[in-house]
Amino acid sequence: MAMLEVNHLSIQFGGLRAVDGFHINIEKGQLYGLIGPNGAGKTTVFNLLTGVYKPTEGIIRLDGQDITGKSTIEINKAGIARTFQNIRLFKEMSVLDNVKVGLHNHYQYSTLTGILRLPKYFKVEKEMNEKAMEILKVFDLDKEAEILAGNLPYGKQRKLEIARALATDPKLLLLDEPAAGMNPNETQELMDTIRFVQEHFHMTTLLIEHDMKLVGGICEKLTVLNFGQVLTEGETSEVLNDPTVITAYLGE
Amino acid sequence: MKKNMNKTTRSNFITYGIVIVLFAVVQILSSTGNLSRLLTGLLVPLCVYTIAAISLNLVVGFSGELSLGHAGFMCVGAYSSALFSHLAADALPPVPRFILAILIGAAVAGVFGILIGIPVLRLRGDYLAIVTLAFGEIIKNLINILYVGADKNGIHAATTSSGLELAAGGKKIMKGALGISGTATLYKEIKPYFFLIGVLLVLLTLFIVQNLVHSRSGRAVMSTRDNRIAAESVGINVTKYKLLAFTVSAALAGVAGVLYAHNISMLKVSVFDYNMSILILVYVVLGGIGNLRGSMIAAIILYALPELLRGFANYRMLIYAIVLIVMMLFNWAPAARTWRSRIAEKIRGGKTKKEAA
Amino acid sequence: MSFISYLKDGISLGSIYAIIALGYTMVYGIAKMLNFAHGDVIMVGAFVILTAVTRGGMGPVPAVILSVVVCTVLGVVIEKVAYRPLRKASSNLAVLITAIGVSYLLQNLALLIFGADAKSFVTVIDVPSVTLFGGQLVIKGITIVTIVVSVVIMVALTWFVRKTKPGRAMQAVSEDRDAAQLMGVNVNATISLTFAIGSGLAAIAGLLLCSAYPTLTPYTGAMPGIKAFVAAVFGGIGSIPGAMVGGILLGIIEIFGKAYISSQVADAIVFAVLIVVLLVKPTGLFGKNIQEKV
Numbered sequence: 050m051a052m053l054e055v056n057h058l059s060i061q062f063g064g065l066r067a068v069d070g071f072h073i074n075i076e077k078g079q080l081y082g083l084i085g086p087n088g089a090g091k092t093t094v095f096n097l098l099t100g101v102y103k104p105t106e107g108i109i110r111l112d113g114q115d116i117t118g119k120s121t122i123e124i125n126k127a128g129i130a131r132t133f134q135n136i137r138l139f140k141e142m143s144v145l146d147n148v149k150v151g152l153h154n155h156y157q158y159s160t161l162t163g164i165l166r167l168p169k170y171f172k173v174e175k176e177m178n179e180k181a182m183e184i185l186k187v188f189d190l191d192k193e194a195e196i197l198a199g200n201l202p203y204g205k206q207r208k209l210e211i212a213r214a215l216a217t218d219p220k221l222l223l224l225d226e227p228a229a230g231m232n233p234n235e236t237q238e239l240m241d242t243i244r245f246v247q248e249h250f251h252m253t254t255l256l257i258e259h260d261m262k263l264v265g266g267i268c269e270k271l272t273v274l275n276f277g278q279v280l281t282e283g284e285t286s287e288v289l290n291d292p293t294v295i296t297a298y299l300g301e
Numbered sequence: 302m303k304k305n306m307n308k309t310t311r312s313n314f315i316t317y318g319i320v321i322v323l324f325a326v327v328q329i330l331s332s333t334g335n336l337s338r339l340l341t342g343l344l345v346p347l348c349v350y351t352i353a354a355i356s357l358n359l360v361v362g363f364s365g366e367l368s369l370g371h372a373g374f375m376c377v378g379a380y381s382s383a384l385f386s387h388l389a390a391d392a393l394p395p396v397p398r399f400i401l402a403i404l405i406g407a408a409v410a411g412v413f414g415i416l417i418g419i420p421v422l423r424l425r426g427d428y429l430a431i432v433t434l435a436f437g438e439i440i441k442n443l444i445n446i447l448y449v450g451a452d453k454n455g456i457h458a459a460t461t462s463s464g465l466e467l468a469a470g471g472k473k474i475m476k477g478a479l480g481i482s483g484t485a486t487l488y489k490e491i492k493p494y495f496f497l498i499g500v501l502l503v504l505l506t507l508f509i510v511q512n513l514v515h516s517r518s519g520r521a522v523m524s525t526r527d528n529r530i531a532a533e534s535v536g537i538n539v540t541k542y543k544l545l546a547f548t549v550s551a552a553l554a555g556v557a558g559v560l561y562a563h564n565i566s567m568l569k570v571s572v573f574d575y576n577m578s579i580l581i582l583v584y585v586v587l588g589g590i591g592n593l594r595g596s597m598i599a600a601i602i603l604y605a606l607p608e609l610l611r612g613f614a615n616y617r618m619l620i621y622a623i624v625l626i627v628m629m630l631f632n633w634a635p636a637a638r639t640w641r642s643r644i645a646e647k648i649r650g651g652k653t654k655k656e657a658a
Numbered sequence: 659m660s661f662i663s664y665l666k667d668g669i670s671l672g673s674i675y676a677i678i679a680l681g682y683t684m685v686y687g688i689a690k691m692l693n694f695a696h697g698d699v700i701m702v703g704a705f706v707i708l709t710a711v712t713r714g715g716m717g718p719v720p721a722v723i724l725s726v727v728v729c730t731v732l733g734v735v736i737e738k739v740a741y742r743p744l745r746k747a748s749s750n751l752a753v754l755i756t757a758i759g760v761s762y763l764l765q766n767l768a769l770l771i772f773g774a775d776a777k778s779f780v781t782v783i784d785v786p787s788v789t790l791f792g793g794q795l796v797i798k799g800i801t802i803v804t805i806v807v808s809v810v811i812m813v814a815l816t817w818f819v820r821k822t823k824p825g826r827a828m829q830a831v832s833e834d835r836d837a838a839q840l841m842g843v844n845v846n847a848t849i850s851l852t853f854a855i856g857s858g859l860a861a862i863a864g865l866l867l868c869s870a871y872p873t874l875t876p877y878t879g880a881m882p883g884i885k886a887f888v889a890a891v892f893g894g895i896g897s898i899p900g901a902m903v904g905g906i907l908l909g910i911i912e913i914f915g916k917a918y919i920s921s922q923v924a925d926a927i928v929f930a931v932l933i934v935v936l937l938v939k940p941t942g943l944f945g946k947n948i949q950e951k952v
Contacts, residue, residue, distance in 0.1 A: 099534060125536035133534075139527035141591070142520070150524045151535045153517060160545065163516025164509055170516065177517075217535050367751065420933070424940050427692060431891045432936055434884075435929035442926035575884065579694075579758055586755045615770050622762035626740055629759060633752035634743035 050113060052077040052253040053221055058097055058107030067093045069277040071107070073255075075221070075270075080247055081255045082268035082285065086298055090277040091257045092134055095223050099131050100124040112220055126154060128220035132210040132227060134257075140199030144190055144209055147198050148181040151216025156180075181216065187249065188212045188242060204235040208242065215250060222246075224256040228263050236260060240267050265289055273297065313511045316594045317504060323601075324500045343608055345564045347601055348499030349557045352506045354584035354600040355593055356553030359510050361582065362591030363519065364546035365526030366422070367430040369578045371554050373417075373437030374410045376573035378555025379562035380444055380475065382406035383484045386563065387474045388451055395490045403502070403559050410555020411548050413440075418547040422540060434575050444570045449475035480569040484562055499560055503597070506553050510593060513549060522546045587628060663795055664917045665910065670801040670870065672909020673808035677863040678886030679893070679901035680815060681856030687832045687896035688852045691750065694757040695736060697883015698764035699857050703729045703864030704779065704874050705772060711780045718782040726861040733857025734850050736760055742846070761880075768876035779872035782865060804866045811859065812902050819898065824851055832896065885912075888932050894945025903943060 051074050058071040068090045075081045083091050096102045098109060100121040109117045116127050130151075139147050158173045185191040188208040193201060198209060207227055214222060227243070228236045240263055246252050258264045264271065264285070271288040273280040275297045281288055288294060327344065330336045357371045382402040389398050417436050424432055449458045452471025459465045465473060475481050485492060513519045521542040524532040532539055562568045584603055588595030606624070610617035631637050678700060685693045703725045710721035740760050744753040785799025819825040827848045830838040839845050867882060868874050885908060893904025908928060915927035935943065 101530070121530075121533040122536050122538055125534060131534055133531065137528045137531035137534075139524045139531065141527050142523055146520050146523075149517075150520050150532070150537065153521055154536045156517065158517060160513065160516070160518040163518055164512045166512060173517070213531075213535060361751070367754075420937050424936060427686075427895065428891060428936055428940060428942075430692075431888060432933055435888065435932050439926045439929050439933075442923050442929075446920070446922045582751075583755055583758060586749075586751050590749060590751065615766075618762060618766040619770060622759050622766055625759035626756055626763065629752055629756040630740070630743055633747040633749070633756075635746050635748075636743055 050077070051075060051110070052079070052112055053098075053255065054110040055098070056108050058094070058109065059105050060093065060097055060102055061105045067277050068097060068104075071097075071274070071277075071279060073272055073279075073282070075253060075255060077112075077253055078247070078251065079253055080243070080267055080269050081253075082264045082271040083255060083257045083274060084259075084261075084264055084271055085274035085280070089274040091274055092225060093277075094274070095131060095225055095257065098124075098223060099129055125217055125219075128218075129223060130214035130217045130219035130221075131223035132207070132214055132225055134225040134229065136203075136206050136210055138198040138201075138206055138209060138213070140197065142198060143194065144185065144196055144198050144201065145178070145181055145194040147209055147213050148184055148216045149177050151213040152177050152180060155218055184212050184216055187215075187245065204231050204239075207231070208239070211242075211246070215246065215252075220253060222252050222254045224254060224258075226257050226259060228258060228260045236263055239263075243267060261289070309515050312594075313507075313515075316507055316511070316597070319594065320500060320503055320507070320597070324497075327496070339608065339611070343605060344496040345499050345560065347604055348496070348503050349561045349564070350581065350584065350604045351503050351597050351600045352557040352560070353554055353581045354588065354596040355503075355506050355510055356550045356557065357581050358585045358588075358591065358593055358596045359513070359546050359550040359553075361585050362589075362593075362596075363514055363526060364522050364543050366543065366547070367426070367582075368433040368547075368550075369430050369575060369582065370417070370433035370435075370437030370440075371550075371581050372573040372575065372577035373433075373440040374413060374551040374554035375558035375561065375577070376437075376440055376444060376570060377413045378406035378410040378552075378558030379568060379573070380481065380558075380570075381409035381555075382559040383481045383562040383568055384449060384474055386484055386487050387472075387481070388456070390487050395488050399488060399491060399498075399563070402563065403556060406555045406559035406562075407552040408555075410558065411552030414548040414551025415544065418544045418551070422543045422547060434578065437573070437575055437578055441570050441573050444475075445478050447475055448473065448477055478570070480567060481562070482567045484568060485564060485566050488563060495560075495564055502556055502560060506556065507593065507597075509549065509553065514593075518542065518545060583625065587625075587632070660917075664913050666795075666797060666801060668910030668913035669906055670804050670909070671913060672889075672906035673804045674863055674866050674870065674905075675882065675886045675889045675908050676808050676902045676905025677811060677859050677866065678882060679890040679905045680811065680898065681859045681863075682887050682890040683893070683895055683897065683901040684815075684828075684852050685856050686890065688828055689737075689741070689745075689849050690835075691741065691753045692757065692887070693741075693853075693856070694754065694883075695760035695764060696856065696860060697879035697881075697886070698761050698768075699729050699733060699860040699879065700864040700867060700882065701768060701874070701876060701879035702732060702764060703861030704868040704878065705768060706861070707782060707865060707868075708777060708780060708874060711782065718784075722782065722861075722865055725865065726858050729861035729864075730854045730858040733853040733860070736857075737850060737853040742849075765876045765880070772876065774875065776873045776875045779868040779874050781869070781872075783869050800866070800869045804870065807862065807866065808902070808905075811862070812898070815855075816898055824848065828852060885928065888928065891942055892932050892935055894942030896946075897942070897944040900942060900944030 053073065053075040055071060055073045058068060059066060060068050071094055083094065085091055097104050100119055103118055108115065111127055111129060114127060116124050139150060156173050156177050158169050162170050182191055182194065185194055190205060190209060190212060201209060228239055231239060244267060247254060268285050270283065271285050272282040273288060273294050280297055281291055281294060353371060353375060357368065360366055360368045382405050385405045386398060386402050421429055421432050446460050447458065448462050448465050449456065450465040450467045450471055450473040452468040454468055457465045457467060462476065521537050522545065524537055525539045525542050529539055584600040585596050588599030607617050607621045610620055613620060681696050682693065685691065706725040706728045707721045710716040710724050740756050741753055744756055747753065783800055783803050785803055787799055788797045788802065819828055827843045830843050831845055831848045835845055886905065889904035889908040890901050892908060893900025911931055912924050912928050915924035919927060
């Protein structure tokens with residue numbers, strides 16, 4: 050069964066149809082790429098999938114469940130987590146706390162338990178710390194756990210965003226240009242991390258990327274978006290050799 | 302991560318320690334007769350403003366919303382608890398009565414926090430600030446025309462004094478702009494311990510706010526401050542946690558109000574205007590946004606400063622204003638910050654050189 | 659007829675709020691800060707006129723000109739000394755608190771110089787009243803002057819911002835300060851000019867306020883300042899027509915509230931209306947709705 054199934058997804062801003070009849074079908078465990086020239090509407094698709102924008106029409110199914118028109122919070126609870134193109138960390142909080150915010154809905158104790166420091170507080174906090182450190186280790190961020198997130202170097206900030214998203218235990222991970230601003234070494238390292246996450250967490254991932262090397266290196270399938278519409282879709286190697294795709298990228 | 306727990310716990314205990322040491326110093330000064338009457342009179346108000354500043358910091362520093370209506374919540378706490386104290390004056394001995402008064406003041410202010418927070422927290426930034434100011438002023442205006450009395454038939458409320466229609470033997474408690482008088486005399490027995498009670502309430506406030514901030518809910522509150530959109534993307538209910546911080550803050554402001562109301566002979570609504578809210582905000586910003594210990598110290602110094610400058614008569618508020626401006630510039634201006642770090646480096650540099658030599 | 663009479667009083671008071679609100683809104687739009695001391699500049703302006711006339715023996719016109727000059731200079735100096743160093747501070751609360759400090763400073767300077775007791779303001783504007791409907795409606799000269807002056811200011815300011823080079827520089831700085839700087843706009847000069855205009859208007863507002871309500875204390879400016887700030891938010895802060903409409907509506911609501919409901923809760927009514935408006939339209943009547951880009 051498909052993990053993500055989207056049909057006829059459209060949104061209109063004033064007179065502009067930023068996304069028009071978008072469709073995608075991602076199988077469980079797939080690493081899927083969404084590419085396209087600047088302004089094609091890729092991030093808008095992410096915003097529609099995560100409930101930041103409400104679609105004008107269309108249907109979104111996650112693991113068989115209809116999540117169309119739900120709020121960002123409900124969609125996260127249903128199992129979609131994301132990162133942002135312009136990094137959005139909790140900058141004044143520690144790296145560890147950033148991940149613990151991601152764990153928020155999976156570890157429960159009441160506000161009063163926290164204030165009164167009841168035994169349950171210590172027990173659950175300990176579990177949360179262990180889980181958070183386990184995730185941070187995957188991203189090689191465990192040494193920086195106490196640092197304020199805003200003080201991390203750029204590449205590590207991008208990684209922390211992925212770690213925080215994973216902490217919500219999603220079924221589907223959306224990565225918005227994870228390699229933006231990274232040097233080739235960092236990009237290579239990131240590719241390895243994404244592959245590791247895919248296997249280790251049995252994740253399904255949809256990623257937006259400009260870096261063709263990264264896309265070609267790790268994505269199994271691709272959808273190409275142009276002017277808000279699906280230009281083509283299919284196996285990575287086929288799509289990347291498609292003349293219409295090359296035209297869309299390079300112009301006539 | 303174990304270390305992390307220890308670090309915050311240690312920092313919390315240092316803060317409690319400062320409060321206790323200050324209390325001890327005051328007690329020693331007082332018992333050796335070295336505390337002037339003026340200073341003695343300042344002690345309880347100092348606790349009031351410290352509680353108010355710490356609780357406001359929860360909203361401003363940790364949930365990242367600018368509130369200019371904190372005095373309104375203090376006002377609600379003050380009036381509801383004073384009213385209760387008068388009504389229960391004959392029914393309960395002073396100690397349980399005062400404990401109940403504190404709980405009632407906190408609860409009523411907390412309920413107002415929820416009622417006002419629900420609409421207000423939909424707004425952002427400066428709009429939120431002006432609406433909290435507006436709510437504070439509305440509360441002040443309405444209490445200003447409220448008359449409450451009690452007789453054998455029960456409690457009466459009206460908007461004029463004569464509207465109360467009290468039976469013979471009934472007493473007026475809230476008298477509009479004249480407020481509530483004689484609350485302090487209801488507690489003659491425990492009045493000498495008000496400073497101690499105030500210090501305990503400061504510790505309680507610190508306990509609640511510090512523990513809240515370093516808990517699951519507190520992290521959720523801070524995440525909404527740092528990045529609202531990201532917080533929602535990881536499933537944090539932003540409205541819920543902003544409202545939580547706002548409500549707890551309001552309830553604690555209510556506690557400050559209770560202490561205030563029971564310490565003065567005449568409770569008047571006119572003191573709870575936007576200037577008081579602003580005064581408390583000044584403590585928070587000067588002490589460091591999100592820094593609870595700083596709020597406490599700023600409240601103590603800045604509240605005591607104009608009082609201690611009484612010798613300078615008319616110049617005291619002028620000096621206060623200048624000190625405030627200079628401190629803000631010194632603390633916050635980027636140019637001043639670079640200058641300070643350069644100086645600090647020089648001093649440190651000088652030291653290491655000396656050590657090397 | 660009493661309704662029309664109240665309406666007239668409301669428009670008159672509202673016009674004064676509008677002039678003060680223009681100062682708030684321009685400074686907010688361009689410097690992105692709430693200048694809490696704005697109300698106190700009004701008070702300074704009124705004291706300058708009073709002193710110039712009663713002690714200096716000046717005529718009304720030179721006194722008003724002096725007041726405008728003093729307030730303009732004061733506004734520019736305040737911005738330069740107290741606000742500019744904090745423009746790039748990490749928290750915009752810093753400059754707000756500093757503005758509060760400046761407000762205290764002005765109030766307490768006035769307290770030292772002029773004392774706390776209320777002074778009665780001199781008659782500077784001497785325009786005869788107009789009687790309408792066979793004596794049923796009397797419009798005071800000051801009311802007419804107030805309304806005319808505020809309309810003239812509004813029109814002039816709109817023209818200035820839209821049509822002149824410095825005005826367009828203001829718009830540019832308001833839209834995007836960094837981009838404006840890169841385009842060669844002198845941001846410091848533009849912000850100074852904004853404070854100069856706002857404070858000059860405050861002097862005129864002081865004149866009109868104290869002519870209509872002729873008592874003057876060091877705290878005279880504070881409450882009208884807050885009300886005008888509410889008016890600016892009400893109309894959509896940053897918007898010139900918003901400040902005008904917000905100010906006048908606020909004046910009308912306040913006078914009607916006093917007349918028909920209760921003078922004690924008139925302020926509560928004003929604030930309640932503000933809350934309702936903001937809940938329905940969270941950026942005020944004329945405010946732009948800016949959504950954060952994700």
